[in-house]
Amino acid sequence: MEKIRGLGLGSVISTWIVNFLQVRKLKVCVRGSYSEWIDVISGVLQGSVLGPLLFLIFVQDLPNWVKNSIKMFADDTKIWTKIASLEDADSLQQDLDRLVQWSAKWLLEFNPSKCKLMQIGHKLPTRYTMKDGNNIIELEITEKEKDLGVYITRDLKSQEQCVQSAKKAQSVLGMVKRHFKSVDKDDFNVLYKTYVRPHLEYCVQVWSPHFKKDIKCLETIQRRATKLVKRLKRKSYEERLKSLGLYSLQQRRLRGDLIETFKILTGKERVDSQSFFQLAKGSHNLRGHSLKLFLPRCSTTVRKTFFSTRVVSHWNALPHHVINAPTVNTFKNRLDKHWSNMGI
Numbered sequence: 001m002e003k004i005r006g007l008g009l010g011s012v013i014s015t016w017i018v019n020f021l022q023v024r025k026l027k028v029c030v031r032g033s034y035s036e037w038i039d040v041i042s043g044v045l046q047g048s049v050l051g052p053l054l055f056l057i058f059v060q061d062l063p064n065w066v067k068n069s070i071k072m073f074a075d076d077t078k079i080w081t082k083i084a085s086l087e088d089a090d091s092l093q094q095d096l097d098r099l100v101q102w103s104a105k106w107l108l109e110f111n112p113s114k115c116k117l118m119q120i121g122h123k124l125p126t127r128y129t130m131k132d133g134n135n136i137i138e139l140e141i142t143e144k145e146k147d148l149g150v151y152i153t154r155d156l157k158s159q160e161q162c163v164q165s166a167k168k169a170q171s172v173l174g175m176v177k178r179h180f181k182s183v184d185k186d187d188f189n190v191l192y193k194t195y196v197r198p199h200l201e202y203c204v205q206v207w208s209p210h211f212k213k214d215i216k217c218l219e220t221i222q223r224r225a226t227k228l229v230k231r232l233k234r235k236s237y238e239e240r241l242k243s244l245g246l247y248s249l250q251q252r253r254l255r256g257d258l259i260e261t262f263k264i265l266t267g268k269e270r271v272d273s274q275s276f277f278q279l280a281k282g283s284h285n286l287r288g289h290s291l292k293l294f295l296p297r298c299s300t301t302v303r304k305t306f307f308s309t310r311v312v313s314h315w316n317a318l319p320h321h322v323i324n325a326p327t328v329n330t331f332k333n334r335l336d337k338h339w340s341n342m343g344i
Helices: 002-006 011-021 050-059 087-107 159-178 183-200 212-228 235-243 249-266 312-316 328-342
Strands: 068-071 076-080 130-134 133-136 144-147 150-153
Touching: 002 011, 002 050, 011 050, 011 235, 050 159, 076 087, 087 130, 144 235, 150 159, 159 183, 159 235, 183 212, 212 235, 212 249, 249 312
Parallel strands: none
Antiparallel strands: 068 076, 130 133, 144 150
């Protein structure tokens, strides 16, 4: 309630929330036997509409305690910084200490055994600890971690994500095969686009593969899936795609990159376009369209294949009438028509 009042909410709403949280009891049922009623002295009602909002209000001041970069999603918190020297590592350790202080003050403790450390691109002898009661626990170093459904590895390669995505998609594809003896084109498009392909393209702008083995790993799933339509089974993969009105997954990833770029540059995504792209100098005087992008020099393969770099050449090659589309759907339609005219 101290934090709610600090937001400047009126007394009526504050009193209403107090009444909502106070005087709650619970008991536990195990195999038909109930415990005694006990008072709930902390937390919010699980499953309530207000629960997530009240939790966000409770943790919204946490970034103010941290000096380095921080991102929060629900109860998941990540902090990071560029480690160029041991002083940078000390700064990160101080942030961890401040997080522990925050948790002690507001009685919302972190679990050090679930906190992981990932080091990317440096080999300095760094170690980080968190206090758990009277114990000092060194954070476990992890080689890979699943973050909001995407597997992140120390080398920032997409192999693990491709393997896991292919496994999920193949599992669903196997279920479809078992439950449908025959599938026509319309049925296939509904089943494949709804249940299989989303696993192959979840957040793909983040981890888009560039190694041939990873590209093949994903493409193999779609290749197998198109054989579900018996009339197309004997045709080549390219013929099956054309008959079903589909792109290859590699082509779809490029299409998705261009659509996302269009959204960012035209303000249809709530992100800062300058954090991704830089307009080419004098772009309005260049041939083609007026939103040509600057292609930065890259010294690593990871940077070359990052979204904001790999899409630049393809974006700059688009004609003026595609870039100037008034809506996202219009951009998609014009892009598809342009590719069709180009024989892509």
